[in-house]
Amino acid sequence: MSTFKFDGQGTARLRRVALVSVSFAVLSVAGGCSSIDRLTQIGERPRLTEIDNPTTQPGYKPVQMPMPKPEAVSYAPNSLWRNGSRAFFKDQRAHQVGDILTVMVSISDQANFANETQRSRKNSEDSGITDFIGAKTLGTQALKVLPGRILTADGTASSDGKGSIQRQETLQTNVAAVVTQVLPNGNLVVEGKQEIRVNYEIRELIVAGIVRPEDIQSDNTIESSKIAQARISYGGRGQISDVQQPRYGQQVMDILLPF
Template sequence: MKAALPALAALLLLTACGQAERLSRVGRPPPLSPVTDPTRDPAWRPVSMPMPAPQEAPPLANSLWRPGSRTFLRDQRAAQVGDLITILVSIADEAQLQNRTQRSRTGGEQMGVPNLLGLEASTGRILPNSVSPDRLVNTSSTGNSDGNGTVRRNEQVTLRLAAVITQTLPNGNMVVTGRQEVRVNNELRELTVQGIVRPQDIASDNTIRHDRLAEARISYGGRGALSDIQQPRLGQQLLDILLPF
């Protein structure tokens, strides 16, 4: 019991910290996060991907036209660290799964020693008189299990988000990161997108579809009064984790 007290105290402190943050914004809407450099986020890490073997650039004749350009004077698409690019998120996901498992098991065991070199006559000295040597063990067990699960999901998200190029990989691909916050009344909606894009996939209007992002990380959520109500109480979450039943 004494060994569990420090763990319980630490748990109460963590709970108090979470509650203190919610109490600090009672009567006020959730604050917007300041605009910062994504590369200065402690959770940000440079992306390392497999690279092709380096190739020497072929010699080019004197020309005003640059390879890869879509305009005669300048390519307006994002190409360098710090440039902006618009990501079009259009997700229409629908899935339906149904699974059922049934299991039944019955077992029985019997064990006795009717004759064992005449020693069965001496069992009364060790075991109670009511014990018969030919019926020493008799067990039975029955188990049944029936599980039925159904998953039905229908999601549709359509958004446009401006992202910034945070890194250029050696093979020319670019790492993009975008974040958007919208506050309506006391509810704050957050949208984050991160991934790797090819310059060839960027359209002439400097947009790219989300399905062209490699290692895409798309998150759409929120925090505020409505989100807090939709979450189970802390006590319920704790019981769901600890109770084995």
């Protein structure tokens, strides 16, 4: 009779195999790729996303914006200084695809709104016959046969609505972005992504938009408020974010239930 002994690594490997088997079993019943990923990462740190080219992503689309008419470039004669340059020999600011610049994200928004609406309306309709072709001359018996009030309708409606919004957001951080496209008028399309993992939680910052070269400072930085069509995302994923989110079943019920 043979016996099997497992060391610490063997036990951990067996436990991981069991978790993967359970994951596939749950997949066959419930389905869902996201559930599989979460089950296979039990006890593991969230994986960092690999560095890749944003233009090769499946959902990537080149930006198209209204362009002005091209203008001829003029140079100052007998001058060593190049127009638009902030350095004597070469402009160190980002200006072509692949260049890197630093985006200084500074968001400090505060909004307070208070609205109140009141409305009241009252309608009354009354119609009838008081004297039908000289009915009064026929006596009281004839008046009993003739109709009186034919239609009487009353309506009343009122509404009172109040609403208020109070929001305050503050975000201060920096992120390096890469120039992914140069538009015909010289504007730059930039995109940057930053991921930071602390223990079992990943914080990611995504910045994308259109930058005017004149707004890039001499130290190759630009403020987020000067980015057109700016898309800024700051969030996280991991064990803490997972606990803060409602379960999938609860989210489905919140969408489907009308009450």
